[in-house]
Amino acid sequence: MENTVYSDISVGQSASQSATLTPKAIRDFADVTGDTNPAHLDPDFARTTIMKDVVGHGMWSGALFSRILGTQFPGPGTIYLGQTFKFRRPVYVNDVITATVTVTKKDDAKGMVWLDTVVKNQRGELVIEGEATILAPKVKFKVARAA
Numbered sequence: 001m002e003n004t005v006y007s008d009i010s011v012g013q014s015a016s017q018s019a020t021l022t023p024k025a026i027r028d029f030a031d032v033t034g035d036t037n038p039a040h041l042d043p044d045f046a047r048t049t050i051m052k053d054v055v056g057h058g059m060w061s062g063a064l065f066s067r068i069l070g071t072q073f074p075g076p077g078t079i080y081l082g083q084t085f086k087f088r089r090p091v092y093v094n095d096v097i098t099a100t101v102t103v104t105k106k107d108d109a110k111g112m113v114w115l116d117t118v119v120k121n122q123r124g125e126l127v128i129e130g131e132a133t134i135l136a137p138k139v140k141f142k143v144a145r146a147a
């Protein structure tokens with residue numbers, strides 16, 4: 001993995017990653033977080049909810065922002081300072097979602113970067129919108145991806 005240093009980041013620059021929500025991803029996320037809400041894990045229960053089917057954890061989708069910022073853009077050395085989320089629609093099993101971060105502002109004195117953050121599903125429907133704030137790395141890194 002190779003990062004992008006603060007001085008090489010410009011307003012309008014963006015990066016995206018996609019992921020498919022699988023039953024295994026839901027179970028793994030529930031195991032890691034302890035969020036075992038039956039709306040995520042029990043199809044019979046989920047059918048009785050407003051969603052009418054099993055849905056992924058909202059933060060599973062939101063976690064894609066962390067993956068982008070920490071591994072792709074700006075990448076290694078990025079410090080995640082904050083994130084807002086507005087969850088607009090559910091993500092169902094087998095949905096393919098794409099998270100995108102886009103630079104909206106920079107503060108040269110502090111080395112801070114603000115990014116518009118959105119997740120859309122395979123139909124182009126907005127799933128999440130928000131804003132991230134980071135400290136971008138000032139030193140260039142090229143490191144092997146951890147296993």
